Amino acid sequence: MNELLILVFGAMVVLGAIATIISRDLFDKLISLGIIVAGIMPFLADRGLLDVLAATALIAPLSTIFILMAIRRKKDGS
Amino acid sequence: MPAEPLHILIAAMVSWANFVTIDVFFKLPEKGGVSGASEIGRHIEEGGGALHGGYMMGNIVSSPDASAGTLLASCGVYAAGIPGGLFAALLVYIGNRICYDPGYAGTTGCITATFIVYGFTLIGFSAAEFIVGMVIAILTIQGISHVHSSRLLATLWRWRQG
Amino acid sequence: MNGYEIALALCGIIALYAAVRVVLEKDTMRKLPFLNVVSFAISGSIVLLIPHPLAIVAAAAYFVGSTLESNAIASTYAGGPKDE
Numbered sequence: 001m002n003e004l005l006i007l008v009f010g011a012m013v014v015l016g017a018i019a020t021i022i023s024r025d026l027f028d029k030l031i032s033l034g035i036i037v038a039g040i041m042p043f044l045a046d047r048g049l050l051d052v053l054a055a056t057a058l059i060a061p062l063s064t065i066f067i068l069m070a071i072r073r074k075k076d077g078s
Numbered sequence: 079m080p081a082e083p084l085h086i087l088i089a090a091m092v093s094w095a096n097f098v099t100i101d102v103f104f105k106l107p108e109k110g111g112v113s114g115a116s117e118i119g120r121h122i123e124e125g126g127g128a129l130h131g132g133y134m135m136g137n138i139v140s141s142p143d144a145s146a147g148t149l150l151a152s153c154g155v156y157a158a159g160i161p162g163g164l165f166a167a168l169l170v171y172i173g174n175r176i177c178y179d180p181g182y183a184g185t186t187g188c189i190t191a192t193f194i195v196y197g198f199t200l201i202g203f204s205a206a207e208f209i210v211g212m213v214i215a216i217l218t219i220q221g222i223s224h225v226h227s228s229r230l231l232a233t234l235w236r237w238r239q240g
Numbered sequence: 241m242n243g244y245e246i247a248l249a250l251c252g253i254i255a256l257y258a259a260v261r262v263v264l265e266k267d268t269m270r271k272l273p274f275l276n277v278v279s280f281a282i283s284g285s286i287v288l289l290i291p292h293p294l295a296i297v298a299a300a301a302y303f304v305g306s307t308l309e310s311n312a313i314a315s316t317y318a319g320g321p322k323d324e
Contacts, residue, residue: 001289002245008252012259012278019263027268027317034275034309035259038282041302042252045286050298053286057302061309068316082243086250114314121269139276140311146303149280153287154296166296173304177311209284210247213254216280220273221258 001046012039026071030064085203089211092198093148094218096191098234100144104183107134107235111179115140122224130235131228135220141177142170144187145219149212151191156205163192248288255281268317272310279306 016035023029037060044053101107107130110116115136122132138145147170154162167188174181195208219227258277265271283299 004249005252005285008256012256015256015259015263025268027313028271030309030313031262031268031271031275034306035262035278038255038259038278038306041282042285042289045289045295045298048290050290050292050294054298054301057298057305061305061312064309065312068312072316082246085243086247112311112315113318114311117314117318118269118272121267125267125270135273136314139272140307140314142304142307145280146307149283150296150300150303153284153299156287157291157296158293162293162296165293166300169297169300169304173300173307176304177308204243206244206247206288209288210250213251213277213281213284217254217258217277221254221261221277224270224273 001042005042009039009042012036015039030067033064034060082207085207086211086214089198089203089207090214090218091211092194093152093191093208093212094215096194097144097148097187097212097215098219098231100183100187100190101134101138102231102234102238104144104186105238106137106143106183107131107231107238109133111137112140112177122228126225127228128232131231132224134231134235135224135228138216138220141179141184142173143179143183144191145212145216146170146173147184147186147188148191149209149216151188152195152205152208152212155192155195155199156209160192160196163196164189167192244288248285251281251285251288255285269314272314275306275310279303 016032019032110133118136119132123129150166151163154166170184170188171181174184258274262271262274283303286299287295
């Protein structure tokens with residue numbers, strides 16, 4: 001991994017974090033969290049941590065789905 | 079030195095032709111497979127695009143279809159040759175079943191792409207060029223302009239019907 | 241630069257471009273195709289960084305997970321599954 005790639009993927013993580021902070025809608029915040037996870041993945045792959053990568057890739061969408069279930073329940077209950 | 083950009087361009091065109099042909103053949107633009115895909119199609123139509131092209135883009139977003147099959151087949155051939163590509167087809171089928179999809183388009187695209195990519199490696203191409211070629215191909219459909227790409231896909235769908 | 245380095249750099253630049261487009265797009269549903277481009281580019285980069293058979297499993301797991309996430313976000317936005 002050379003300097004250009006470190007810069008590009010690091011910029012993706014920072015961009016996702018800033019977008020999560022400034023976006024108002026809850027769905028927009030979840031999509032921006034997806035960009036953060038995407039930016040972290042190549043750093044895990046570069047170290048050779050493929051098992052950590054696969055576990056992270058499966059845990060991140062599951063946490064999103066749990067948040068979405070909580071949103072739907074609140075919408076139904078109100 | 080100018081050989082590699084030319085190879086990447088040819089690989090992008092071959093991948094584009096492969097996945098668009100198989101997706102249109104398996105009637106992905108007909109309707110949204112899940113409610114989320116229909117919603118994406120309606121929003122693209124509101125933004126000025128065509129409805130059937132929007133349905134196909136929604137289907138590509140919400141379940142792994144022939145485009146994902148082409149990408150993972152190139153990855154499989156790059157890492158492990160023909161067995162890697164067929165193993166990737168199995169993984170695409172499992173992913174399709176997880177996303178409530180029958181999985182014909184993804185598995186067929188993956189198997190055809192495995193043999194296409196392997197054939198091109200025999201005449202001097204590298205599988206890495208096909209990986210980045212598929213990324214460029216999906217960029218032209220989903221990432222440049224939703225209005226123009228959905229109109230292009232709707233035109234192809236009209237040819238498929240008539 | 242050989243073909244491998246050009247491919248990896250192109251994947252990274254396309255991922256960054258699509259991430260910028262996700263942030264700039266106003267409509268929530270029209271953000272999802274750009275997020276799909278990001279996950280394509282990242283899956284490609286994972287396999288290009290480690291050409292190992294286990295990397296195919298990791299890339300497929302990441303890709304299917306990201307697709308499932310987009311699917312769940314779009315379905316919830318559209319009003320939830322029909323069977324309830």
